[in-house]
Amino acid sequence: MASGAIRLATLALVLWPVVPLGVGLRAGLPGDAAAWLGWLGRACGVVGLAWLLLAMVLSIRLPRWDQALGGLLKLWRFHHLLGAGSFLLLMLHPLLLALAAVPGGPAGVLATLTPPVGAWPVWAGWAALVLMMVFLAPSFSFFGPPDYQRWKWLHRLSGAAVVLGLVHTLALSRTLGPASAAWVWGGVTALALVAFVWRLGLSRRFARRRYRISRVELLAERVVELTLEGPPLAYDAGQFVYLAPLDPALAAGRGEEHPYSLVSAPHESALRIAIKDLGDASAALMHVTVGSDVTVEGPYGRFLPRRHDQPALWIGGGIGMTPFVSAARGFAVQSESVDVQLVYCANDPSRAYYLRELEDIAAERPGFVVHAHYFADEGPLSPAFLESRVADFRQRDVYVCGPAPLLALVERLLRHEGVPRRRIVMEEFDLL
Ligand SMILES: Cc1cc2nc3c(=O)[nH]c(=O)nc-3n(C[C@H](O)[C@H](O)[C@H](O)COP(=O)(O)OP(=O)(O)OC[C@H]3O[C@@H](n4cnc5c(N)ncnc54)[C@H](O)[C@@H]3O)c2cc1C
Structure with a gap:
């Protein structure tokens, strides 16, 4: 897809939640400043949750499909931006609602932010926000440089945050009309669910293929090139795969998937990957056993053009x-x-x-x-x-x-x- 079309598609993805909000407004505009603040607060909640669900859809990681959308790294960057944007909007959501309650005095503000224990839909919203803080903190390097495996594990909390966010929204929904709410939340949630199930379950069965390490060559200190024999893989130069070693003798990283670019040429029958020791899993691969198995998922990315005749x-x-x-x-x-x-x-x-x-x-x-x-x-x-x-x-x-x-x-x-x-x-x- 041309980059202009990708930009348009990106803009459409970011802006589409505004459409059902506009449709909802047609039923009647808010009457005064406080009502407008309340509407804005709820609109932040709607767009924030829609972006969170979209970020989830974008994490699907289907081999090859990412190329048409500019490559997996671009998609990840967009996913990060959507996640960060959604977090900001979802933080603004209770703040604006509290501001809207100011004319009712401090008791009104307090009741908006901390309702009675029985008001479970509101508490579900707070729980979703707290979970978001927990799983997004490492992405913002809040506690120093993130440990990738911990980051990945914490990211699974996004599933629980989305469920709680949806419970909150569906129980309290009054910003979107019932028809808009049904297609917005039904449609995006279904897509997000597909992405979640594929990523955490089906991709292991259908996207990962098993290869055997037939050669380990030491290229320089702390750098090896692995040769992998297995099923043919169609890819372009410059693409990468997720590699998970299965060697039981590995000191670290067994079964962990990490992205590595292919150094073999697309016409070669074996795959080759060069690995530099940059952390515990890649360091362990310096001593991986010839004859042991790995799984490979991919290819991904769109870095180099297919033809090289342009200067x-x-x-x-x-x-x-x-x-x-x-x-x-x-x-x-x-x-x-x-x-x-x-x-x-x-x-x-x-x-x-x-x-x-x-x-x-x-x-x-x-x-x-x-x-x-x-x-x-x-x-x-x-x-x-x-x-x-x-x-x-x-x-x-x-x-x-x-x-x-x-x-x-x-x-x-x-x-x-x-x-x-x-x-x-x-x-x-x-x-x-
Ligand atoms: C598109 C791409 C292509 C790459 N190609 C190569 C290559 O050809 N050769 C090579 O030696 N290295 C390559 N890398 C880097 C390689 O993925 C990391 O060095 C490796 O994952 C480090 O893992 P670790 O556990 O040894 O170190 P850690 O200390 O766990 O990680 C070091 C850093 O690597 C990144 N990282 C770790 N695990 C992952 C993961 N699963 N997914 C994404 N990032 C991760 C994190 O930013 C982390 O801060 C590539 C990375 C990317 C994103």
């Missing part, structure tokens, strides 16, 4: 080279012309573990040129370095993948040099 600059840093390695390995069986300049950023030559292979590919492939940049010798990547190696870099489409500081630096540099934002595509190896 492009690829900038990869460290393990962020993996999408580019897959694409370069694919050049071996492609006949169309390419125009790609690759800047390989590494700390020093010992960390440029794919450089030799990429230079060999470049020697055989006209239009593909590789440049090494060593931080230890040359400091951060600079416009002068790019100017001297890729003089026309400002006119190229730029694809960048690597650690967050490299992405931030390259984005600043390119924007400063006048490269428009729409020509810069970034892939960050971090979903939180």
